Amino acid sequence: MSNWMKLIPKPRSMFLLVKCPDCENEQVLFDSATIVVKCNMCDSVLAQPRGGKAKLLGKVVNTFE
Numbered sequence: 001m002s003n004w005m006k007l008i009p010k011p012r013s014m015f016l017l018v019k020c021p022d023c024e025n026e027q028v029l030f031d032s033a034t035i036v037v038k039c040n041m042c043d044s045v046l047a048q049p050r051g052g053k054a055k056l057l058g059k060v061v062n063t064f065e
Helices: 003-007
Strands: 015-019 026-030 045-048 059-064
Touching: 026 045
Parallel strands: none
Antiparallel strands: 015 026, 015 059
């Protein structure tokens, strides 16, 4: 590993592709959400804020760094 990689840290938060447990719709959301995130199709809650990382109520399908 080169020296410049040690100087530039990776971000601790990322975007997630989450599948809704009710309607199976997939939606992209931020893992450190500060507001309640609802599904665009059925209006069920996908993530709840907890001060740091959000509490995810759906299944994580993919992560985007």
